[in-house]
Amino acid sequence: MEWNVLKKSPMTIAFFSICAVIFLYGKVTTSENIRFLALSYEQFPQNWFTLLTHGFVHVEWYHFLINMFLLLYIGSWVEQLLGKIKFFVLVVVCILSGGLTLVLLSTAGIGFSVAGMAILFYYHLTFPWEKELFFNLPNFVLPLAIVVISIVALTFGVMSSVGHIPHLVGAMIGIVFLIFFRKQHYPI
DSSP states (O other): OOOHHHHOHHHHHHHHHHHHHHHHHHSSSSSOOOOOOOGGGGGGHHHHHHHHGGGGOOOOOHHEEEEEEEEEEIIHHHHHHHHHHHHHHHHHHHHHHHHHHHHHHOOOOSHHHHHHHHHHHHHHHTTTOOOOOOGGGOTTTTHHHHHHHHHHHHHOOTTTOOOHHHHHHHHHHHHHHHHHHHHOOOOO
């Protein structure tokens, strides 16, 4: 992570801070204290605000660390490319779309993963031939692997605790944003 890029990424820092405060509060007290922020289709539309708040809630360390890695390491670069307003819109659209997906699937959910997928897909498909992955693989390999794994998991019913459909929704939103905003990138 380049600190110069992160220092110039106020939305990335803001989103991280919100997630970190909620996560740490849940760890210091109990996760029951943050349950009201999670989305559950059974409590929708009464708790309409959870369409947004669920995206900032994490209960498990691994979930928090993976999503925050995506946000801090890749999100800061995407924010530099898009600018803070478009990056803010990307994240909020993803979280809301992920929430609507959970409601349509009649399930519950938490986490920044939908936005994390959009950020990952946006960055890796902006620079598809850069070799920034393990084993000197080109960037497009990671999004392709995620799509294949998600489709296989959905087809065979494995890794059912993972929100594969919301992740794919985030990936699609990242691609749509890239199509519309690629020519408007800020130089980095």
